[in-house]
Amino acid sequence: MTATICMALSAIGIVIAVLTASRGRTRAALRWLAVALVPTGLYLTGLITVFHTIGSTLVHWATHLVFDPKVWVGVAMLAATVLILLGTGVRFGRGKRRGKEQGQVPAGGGKPSAPPGRPAGAALPAKSNPTADLGDFSDVEEILKRRGI
Template identity: 30%
Template sequence: MSPDTALLPLCVALAILGLLATVVFWRSRRAARGRILQGAALTLTPVALYLTGLLRMVWDAVVALVGWAGRLAFSPGVWVGFALLAVAVVLWVVGGLLVRRSHLRSGTAAAEGRDRAPAVGRGAAPAAAQAGGRRPAQGRGAQGGGAQGKQGQGQQEDPEMAEIEALLKSRGIE
């Protein structure tokens, strides 16, 4: 069956139905003028698609898609291809997660280095010495809880907290 024998009558039927619906809306005055014009535009669309050849292209695409789907259901080779495609997608996503994780780790290390270097330059060690004779913490041990450090369990204090405490004590605030 040729696509033209099915498409031309279909386009004419759709155009006639659209024209009838547009006339009914126009006579009942239920729709706004803009909606009536939009109905007329939709009425002309199937015929315009047929005359430009775009409807034939869509028809061919649908026929090709249906043929591909028919081959898909009965071909083990196609299913193996889908399985490989799924594995490739999973590998791509996991690789992206690993890259993001490594960037976060390297960004955190760089941020810790930036935070630590200016604190020493501002005189955090003397401030810590004034605050209680303790040296500012170095490395990951500095991230201990503030409540545990105040309880005297021997954990080192955060250099920024030591500096803040020193400033408060220098102003007479405890």
């Protein structure tokens, strides 16, 4: 059956090529002749059966993808894996940051908490401390200044 269909398609293509050549359009006739040889060439090389096998395998896979609950459980598990990895902060394609970029200050290189000669809990006078009116936000401003922001 496949051989008959391929030969018929080639015959139709050859007829169209001959009719095109009779009108004086040689290049178009040669193109039709080249296209006409494809079905018979595919049949004789056995590629028709290869394409049929590939097509039926893809259809079988696609129907199992849609109608098989086991496949959907697998898809849900893969989606949950991606969500968990993204939710826990795993970022793909980025190197690890070290040192000051992560907020770690070296042991001896940190900023002193209070100026020398003044106890750690003593506040600066209102005139020299522009952040005295900020209240709870002074520690945030200090962190931003330390990072250069």
